[in-house]
Amino acid sequence: MKKGEKLVIVGCSGSGGPAAMLSRKLMPEIDITVIRKEKFFIAR
């Protein structure tokens, strides 16, 4: 993805969270939004 492009991640626990965090590390200049319906991100 290129600078300024938008990444949206729907849902987030075991896979969405890691996808978001690594995307941020690898692509610091993209726009990332995570949308989840749950109150929390569960780690386990």
Added chain:
Amino acid sequence: MAGLAASNSIVVPDKMLEGAGINVVQDEVTKVDAANKSVVVSGGEEFKYDKLILATGASSFIPPIEGKDLEGVMTLRGLDDAEKIKSYIADKNPKNIILIGAGFISMEIASLLAEHMPDKFNITVIELMDRPLPLMLDKDMSDSVRQYLEEKGLTILTGEKVEKLIGQDGKVTGVTLASGKKLDAEMVFMNVGVRPNIDLATDIGLDMARFGIKVNPFQETSDPDIMAVGDCVEKINFITQKPTPGQLRGPALLQGRIAAKRLAGYDIEFPGVMDAGGCKMFDMTITATGLTEETAAKEGFETVCAVVDSRSKHAMIPGVKPWKLKLVFDKKTQKLIGGQIVSHAIAPAREIDAVTAFILGGATIPRLTTFTSASNPDIAPEPSAEPITVAAEQALMKLRKS
């Protein structure tokens, strides 16, 4: 559930994501407009995307049996469920608890309840197959687990099918089995698997597979701008190369990271799942990876197997605990295709990761007879008792005889 960690300590704080510059929205996505590349949430807000990742997970599967909606019938999937269970126990003080399905979630719940509140409950686990942990362990390994748990006070009924849940005034009071038996229960856990959350993907019109959203090894769906990861997608078994649900946290996490790498320009493929997993019950730790002997046979493998008893330390060291390992080999190629560990200490159970690595590397029986582990009297068995090497040698002898 164990009470070993506070609820908020297993939650990834939003601050961690927001601190990394990630926009976090708590809302339900109601529509994905793939043509216009936008997502709409229940509050009406619209989010445009260049790339979309679906990580919608899975939900507990509740079989359509009579009585499933009675009060006191529960599942365990997430934090909310765990808190509901603890609160129900505190409020209703159930005496008889039944767990349907003897997979690792059921067995861990049963053990935790018995361990942390001893003598408070009559706990019965009901399993359709002939043993507890039937997807992780063959019967020769599972028998010792069953004996251990029964000695700890659990009742384990195998080869029994639950016909219906019975209740009174809207509350569960028991279970009727197909064999005609009736068991009292004021609380029933249904842990018989999960199903992928695929409503959004279906609405979009993505290609679907038997066990979830269809993706390629880079986590790309049939829409070039949509990826899917985790429990909502179908996986491929590394050994059989056949489709499988593979709904465990390890593969989910890996797939999330593979999707991120793909978007960043890397070409790293998801290798497939081996269903590597573990569970702990009282002071017994059980781990498994790859195919069991039974599953391998169903998949058409002719196998050669070996079971080795070992110990957590050198025999003369105080505190030594027993553990045992089973390895499953494909007789035709002599390759390792599965492993199971039942251990009375935690550390040896992690040797399953070495088994996984050997499977990934295509290790064969002859090769594994030359394996040497890191050995120290206080942390490992004597090198002569290293169970992977001994199991490989046993398999080698079996091949010679056959």
